[in-house]
Amino acid sequence: MGTDVSWLIGGPQGSGVESAANIFSRVCASVGYSVYGKREFYSNIKGEHSYFAVRVADRIIRSNVSGVTVMVSYDAETIFRHAIDMAQGGDVLYDSALDDVSTGDVRTLDGPFRARLEERLSSAGRPCTVPGALAEAAAAGASVVPVQFGALLERLAEEAGNPRLKGMKRMFNVLGVSLSLGLMRAPRGPLEDAIGAIFAKKPQVAELNKLAARIAYGRGEEIDSPCGPLAGAEKATRTMLVQGHQGTAIGKMVCGCRMQPYYPITPASDESVYLESNQILSVRGHRPGSSLVVQTEDEICAIGMAIGGALAGARSATCTSGPGFSLMAEMLGWAGINEVPLVVTLYQRSGPSTGLPTRHGQDDLLFAVHAGHGEFPRMVYASGDVEESFYDTGRCFNYAEKYQLPVIHMMDKLIASSVTTCPRFDPSRVSVRRGKLLREVPPTEGGYRRFARAEDGVSPRSVLGLENGIFWNTGDESDERGHITEDPVVRAEMMDKRLMKEGRILEEVPKEEQVASYGVRGHTVVCWGSAKGPALDAISMLKEEDGVDVGLVQVKLLWPFPAALLGSLLEDASVIIDVEANQTGQLGALMRQGLGRDPDHYISKYTGRAITCTELLGALRRIVSGKAGKREVLVHGA
Amino acid sequence: MHNDWCPGCGDFGIVSAMQMALAEMGLPRHRTVLFSGIGCSGKTSHFVNVYGIHTLHGRVLTFAQGAKLANPGLTVLAAGGDGDGLGIGAGHFVAAGRRNVDMTYIIFDNGVYGLTKGQASPTLKLGEKTKSLPSPNTNYAVNPIGLAVASGFTFVARGYAYDVRHLKDLIVAAVRHRGLAFLDVLQPCPTYNDINTRDWYAGAGCGPEQGGEGEREAAARHSRIYKLEDTDYDPEVHFSEESEVNARLSQALVKSLEWGDRIPTGVFYRNEIITPYEGRITDAIPNYAENPPAAQRIAGPGLTGTEPSTDVSALLDSLEI
Ligand SMILES: Cc1ncc(C[n+]2csc(CCOP(=O)(O)OP(=O)(O)O)c2C)c(N)n1
Ligand code: SF4
Ligand SMILES: [Mg+2]
Numbered sequence: 001m002g003t004d005v006s007w008l009i010g011g012p013q014g015s016g017v018e019s020a021a022n023i024f025s026r027v028c029a030s031v032g033y034s035v036y037g038k039r040e041f042y043s044n045i046k047g048e049h050s051y052f053a054v055r056v057a058d059r060i061i062r063s064n065v066s067g068v069t070v071m072v073s074y075d076a077e078t079i080f081r082h083a084i085d086m087a088q089g090g091d092v093l094y095d096s097a098l099d100d101v102s103t104g105d106v107r108t109l110d111g112p113f114r115a116r117l118e119e120r121l122s123s124a125g126r127p128c129t130v131p132g133a134l135a136e137a138a139a140a141g142a143s144v145v146p147v148q149f150g151a152l153l154e155r156l157a158e159e160a161g162n163p164r165l166k167g168m169k170r171m172f173n174v175l176g177v178s179l180s181l182g183l184m185r186a187p188r189g190p191l192e193d194a195i196g197a198i199f200a201k202k203p204q205v206a207e208l209n210k211l212a213a214r215i216a217y218g219r220g221e222e223i224d225s226p227c228g229p230l231a232g233a234e235k236a237t238r239t240m241l242v243q244g245h246q247g248t249a250i251g252k253m254v255c256g257c258r259m260q261p262y263y264p265i266t267p268a269s270d271e272s273v274y275l276e277s278n279q280i281l282s283v284r285g286h287r288p289g290s291s292l293v294v295q296t297e298d299e300i301c302a303i304g305m306a307i308g309g310a311l312a313g314a315r316s317a318t319c320t321s322g323p324g325f326s327l328m329a330e331m332l333g334w335a336g337i338n339e340v341p342l343v344v345t346l347y348q349r350s351g352p353s354t355g356l357p358t359r360h361g362q363d364d365l366l367f368a369v370h371a372g373h374g375e376f377p378r379m380v381y382a383s384g385d386v387e388e389s390f391y392d393t394g395r396c397f398n399y400a401e402k403y404q405l406p407v408i409h410m411m412d413k414l415i416a417s418s419v420t421t422c423p424r425f426d427p428s429r430v431s432v433r434r435g436k437l438l439r440e441v442p443p444t445e446g447g448y449r450r451f452a453r454a455e456d457g458v459s460p461r462s463v464l465g466l467e468n469g470i471f472w473n474t475g476d477e478s479d480e481r482g483h484i485t486e487d488p489v490v491r492a493e494m495m496d497k498r499l500m501k502e503g504r505i506l507e508e509v510p511k512e513e514q515v516a517s518y519g520v521r522g523h524t525v526v527c528w529g530s531a532k533g534p535a536l537d538a539i540s541m542l543k544e545e546d547g548v549d550v551g552l553v554q555v556k557l558l559w560p561f562p563a564a565l566l567g568s569l570l571e572d573a574s575v576i577i578d579v580e581a582n583q584t585g586q587l588g589a590l591m592r593q594g595l596g597r598d599p600d601h602y603i604s605k606y607t608g609r610a611i612t613c614t615e616l617l618g619a620l621r622r623i624v625s626g627k628a629g630k631r632e633v634l635v636h637g638a
Numbered sequence: 639m640h641n642d643w644c645p646g647c648g649d650f651g652i653v654s655a656m657q658m659a660l661a662e663m664g665l666p667r668h669r670t671v672l673f674s675g676i677g678c679s680g681k682t683s684h685f686v687n688v689y690g691i692h693t694l695h696g697r698v699l700t701f702a703q704g705a706k707l708a709n710p711g712l713t714v715l716a717a718g719g720d721g722d723g724l725g726i727g728a729g730h731f732v733a734a735g736r737r738n739v740d741m742t743y744i745i746f747d748n749g750v751y752g753l754t755k756g757q758a759s760p761t762l763k764l765g766e767k768t769k770s771l772p773s774p775n776t777n778y779a780v781n782p783i784g785l786a787v788a789s790g791f792t793f794v795a796r797g798y799a800y801d802v803r804h805l806k807d808l809i810v811a812a813v814r815h816r817g818l819a820f821l822d823v824l825q826p827c828p829t830y831n832d833i834n835t836r837d838w839y840a841g842a843g844c845g846p847e848q849g850g851e852g853e854r855e856a857a858a859r860h861s862r863i864y865k866l867e868d869t870d871y872d873p874e875v876h877f878s879e880e881s882e883v884n885a886r887l888s889q890a891l892v893k894s895l896e897w898g899d900r901i902p903t904g905v906f907y908r909n910e911i912i913t914p915y916e917g918r919i920t921d922a923i924p925n926y927a928e929n930p931p932a933a934q935r936i937a938g939p940g941l942t943g944t945e946p947s948t949d950v951s952a953l954l955d956s957l958e959i
Contacts, residue, residue: 026959029959239958239959240954240957240958240959241957241959242957246957250950250953250954253950253953254950255936255946256934256936256937256946256947256948258708258931258932258934258936259704259707259708259931261704278953279922279923280923281948281949282948282949282950282952283935283947283948284938284947284948284949285947286935286947287925287928287929288925288929289929289934289936289947289948290923290925290926290929290931290934292707292708292919292923292926292930292931294707296700296733297729297730297732297733298729300697300700300730301697301699301703301730301733303700304693304694304697304699304700304704305700305701305703305707306704307701307704308700308701308702308704308705308706308707308708309704309705309707309708309931309932311691311701311704311705312704312705312708312709312712312931312932313708313932314708314930314931314932314934315936316704316708316931331694331697334693334694394946424954424957425950425954427946427948427950428945430946431937432936432937432943432944432946433944434937439941463932464671464689464709464712464932465668465669465671465689465709465712465932466668467666467668468668469668470667470668470687470688470689471689472683472684472689472690472691472692473691473692473693474683474684474691474692475676475692475693475694476692482690483639483684484639484684484692
C-alpha cells in the first residue's frame with residue numbers, strides 16, 4: 001500500500017498550531033502528496049484546545065480518517081484528547097516534561113470529556129495521567145516516543161546565541177513539525193523552503209525557525225519509526241494549496257463581484273477579509289478594478305447594501321453563517337419580489353441559535369430553501385469542496401442575473417477550515433453571463449417597465465442611473481412599472497411571472513450542474529455539500545478493500561429541487577443511503593417531498609465534527625451487509 | 639400611482655417640497671434615486687418622478703448606502719417615518735451617521751405609527767396620549783436632532799411640513815451638503831396625532847393665561863416654530879480644531895432640547911470638513927471615484943463578451959506549490 005498518513009498537532013488556541021500545520025501541509029504538498037487538513041477549534045481566542053489534523057497520501061484524498069498516524073504533542077491536553085485515537089503502527093511524539101500531568105491539572109479539559117476519559121482509563125486500570133493516556137495509545141499499537149522539547153529549545157538558544165529563547169515555548173510548534181518530518185524522513189529542503197515562504201516577510205524569524213527545524217529534524221531522524229518515509233509522490237502539475245474560503249473569494253474576484261458588505265461571523269468572515277486584503281484587482285487591458293468590502297453594523301445592513309449595489313448594476317454579494325442568515329430572511333423576500341440578482345454565500349455551522357459557533361454542520365439546508373415569508377423564487381446551490389466552490393461561485397452569479405433572483409450558495413465550516421491541495425483554478429472555465437441586463441434603454445412611450453410581462457418570466461433589467469431606465473421597486477405587490485398594486489388579477493399574474501422561473505431553472509440549467517453523479521449502483525449514496533468528500537473516499541475504500549461497488553450522487557442544486565432528474569437517476573438504485581452532517585436528514589426530507597421516495601438509510605452526524613471516511617466506511621459496510629438500522633449515527637472526533 | 643394619504647396629511651407638504659427642491663437643483667431624473675422605508679411616509683418614493691425604491695421597515699438606509707457606494711455618481715435621498723428610522727431602524731441610523739456617506743435622509747416626524755393605526759412612535763413624549771392609544775405613552779422620547787449629531791451626521795436640520803418653501807430650501811442645502819445630511823421634518827398626522835396638530839404648531843395652547851414670556855411671544859408670532867437663521871445661531875464648523883467642533887456639537891445638542899412653546903427649525907449643525915465615507919474608500923482604492931463597483935469592466939471582449947476580465951494569476955501563482 002502507498003502512503004496514507006494522518007498527522008495531528010494540537011495546542012492551546014493562539015499558540016501557533018496553525019502555522020505548524022501550514023508548514024507541514026506545504027512540505028507534503030510540495031513533494032507531490034495530496035493533502036487534506038482540517039482545523040478544529042473552540043469559540044475562544046486564547047487557551048482552549050485547538051488542533052489540526054492533516055492527512056497526506058499519494059493519491060487524491062478528500063476527507064479525514066479516524067485514527068492518527070503521527071501525533072505531535074507538546075501540551076498535555078493534546079495527549080488527553082487524542083492519544084485514545086491513535087492508529088495501529090502510529091507514533092506519538094510527546095514532550096516528556098508532561099509525564100507528571102494528570103487530567104485534573106488541565107483546566108481547559110471540560111467536564112464531560114474528562115469524565116469519559118477518566119472512566120475509560122480507570123476501567124483499563126490506568127492512572128488518569130499523561131502516561132496513563134499514552135498507555136492507551138500503546139495498547140492500540142502505537143509507539144510512544146518521549147522527546148525533551150525543553151532540551152531542543154535549549155540547544156536552539158545555544159546555537160542561536162540567544163539565551164532568552166530558552167523560554168520561547170512558541171517555538172515548540174516548529175520543533176514539533178520538524179521532529180515529525182524527521183521521523184518520517186521527509187526531504188529536508190522543502191521544510192526550509194516552506195518556512196521561508198511562510199515567514200517571507202520576516203527574514204529574521206524565518207532564519208530562527210529554520211535553525212529550529214534543523215535541530216528538531218535531526219532529532220526526529222534518530223527515531224526508528226514505521227511511519228513514512230514521506231519520500232514524495234509524483235507531483236501533479238499546477239497544484240495549489242488552498243484554504244477553504246479562498247475558492248469562493250477568488251471565484252468572486254474572477255466573476256466580477258465588486259461589492260461585498262458583510263458582518264463578521266465564523267466561519268464566513270475569512271472570505272470577506274481575504275477579499276478586502278486583495279482588494280485591488282488587475283484587469284486585462286483596462287484600469288485596475290476593486291472589490292468594495294464594507295463591514296456593516298449587522299447582517300440586515302449587509303444584505304441591504306448588497307441589494308442596493310445590485311440595483312445599481314454591480315455584481316454584489318454578502319457572506320454569512322446561520323445566525324446572520326436568519327437576520328437576512330426578510331430582505332431575501334424583498335430581493336425575490338423585486339427580482340434582484342443577488343448572491344448570499346452561506347457558510348453553515350452548527351445551530352440552532354449560536355449552537356456550536358466554530359464547529360461543522362449542514363443544518364441549514366431547509367432553512368435556506370424556506371427562509372423569508374411568502375412565496376418567491378430563489379436558487380439554493382451547494383458546493384462539495386473548495387475546488388467546486390471556485391467554479392460554482394461564477395455560476396451562482398450567472399444564475400442570479402439570468403433569472404433575476406437571489407441565489408444562496410451553500411458552503412460550510414468543514415470546507416471553510418480545510419486546507420487542501422487542488423488543481424490550480426482555471427479562470428478561463430468561468431464565464432460571465434449577465435442575462436437581460438440593459439446597458440441602455442431606448443425612450444419609449446409610456447416609459448420603461450421593469451417588470452414587463454415576459455414569456456420566460458424575466459424582464460429586461462435596467463439599473464439605477466440609466467437614462468430612460470427609471471423604475472420603481474417595492475416590497476408590496478407591484479405592477480409592471482413597479483408601483484404598488486393590490487389588484488387581484490395583476491397580483492396573480494405577477495406571482496406566476498416570478499415563480500415560473502423555478503420551472504425554467506430545472507429545464508435550462510445543465511443536468512451536470514444540478515446533480516453530479518459518480519455512478520449509480522444497487523446501493524447508492526446521496527449527499528450534498530461537504531459530505532461529498534468522505535462519501536467519495538469511503539466508497540472507493542469499500543471498492544478497494546471489500547470489492548463492493550456503491551454508487552454516489554451529489555445534489556448541487558437544492559432549490560428548485562431537481563426531483564425528476566434525481567428520480568430518474570436513482571431508478572436503478574434499490575437502496576438509497578442519505579449522508580448528511582445534521583440530525584434530521586434534510587436532503588432526505590426534500591427527496592420524500594419531491595420524489596416521494598424515502599431514502600432507505602440515513603447516515604447522520606451532528607456532533608459538530610466532520611464525517612471521517614473511516615466511520616462512513618463502517619456505516620456503509622453495515623448497510624451493505626444488511627446489519628444496519630434505518631439510522632446510522634456517526635460520532636467520531638474530539 | 640395616485641396618492642392615498644389622508645386629507646390634510648403633512649406628508650403632502652413634504653413631497654411637494656421634495657419635488658420643488660429636485661426641480662430647483664435641475665438634477666437629471668435618471669441620476670436621482672429616492673429610497674423610502676415602510677409606513678405612510680414610505681409611499682413617498684412612488685410619488686416622485688425619479689428612481690423610486692420602496693424598501694423595508696427600518697432598513698431604508700441600508701439599501702440607499704449600498705446603491706450610493708456602488709455608484710457614487712447618483713444623487714441619493716432616503717425618506718421614512720419616525721418609527722421606521724428611529725425605532726426599528728435606529729441601529730442603522732447610528733451606523734449611517736458614523737459612516738457619513740454623501741446622501742440625504744429625511745424623517746417624517748409625526749409622533750405616531752401612521753400606517754399601523756396610530757401607536758406611539760419613538761418621538762412621542764412621555765405621558766402623551768394621542769387618540770388611538772389605549773393609555774398614555776410610557777416611554778421617553780428620542781431626540782432625533784441630538785441623536786443625529788451624536789451619531790456623526792454632518793448636516794443636521796429640522797423643517798416643518800407646512801412651511802414648504804423653507805423645507806424646500808433645507809432639502810436643497812441637505813442634498814448639496816458633502817456628507818450625510820439629516821432632516822427631521824415635523825409632520826402633523828391629522829388622523830392619529832391629535833396633540834401635535836397644525837393648530838398646535840401654529841401656537842394653539844400658547845398664551846398669556848399660561849404665563850411666561852416665551853408663550854406670550856409665540857402667541858404673538860402665531861407659531862411655536864421659529865427659524866434658527868432668524869437668530870444669531872451659527873451651525874457651521876468653520877475650522878478643523880477640536881474645540882471648534884466640540885463647541886458646534888454641544889451648541890446643537892443644547893438647541894435640540896428646545897421644545898414646547900419655542901421649537902427651532904433650520905440647520906442645527908453642519909460640518910463639511912469631515913471626509914465623507916467615499917473619501918475614506920479612496921484611501922484604500924485610489925481609482926474608486928472614477929471606477930466604482932457599478933462602472934467596472936468585469937468581462938470582455940466588448941460590452942457583451944463573457945470572458946472574465948479580472949486577472950488573478952498573481953494570486954493563483956502565490957497559492958501554487
Ligand atoms: C418588520 C416589520 N414590522 C412591522 C411592520 C408593520 N408596520 C408597517 S408601517 C409601521 C409603522 C409606521 O410608522 P412610521 O415609521 O412612523 O411611519 P408613518 O406611517 O408614521 O409615516 C409598522 C410597524 C412592518 N411592515 N415590518
Ligand atoms: S395616518 Fe397620518 S401620516 Fe398616515 S396618511 Fe393619514 S394623516 Fe398621513
Ligand atoms: Mg410616524
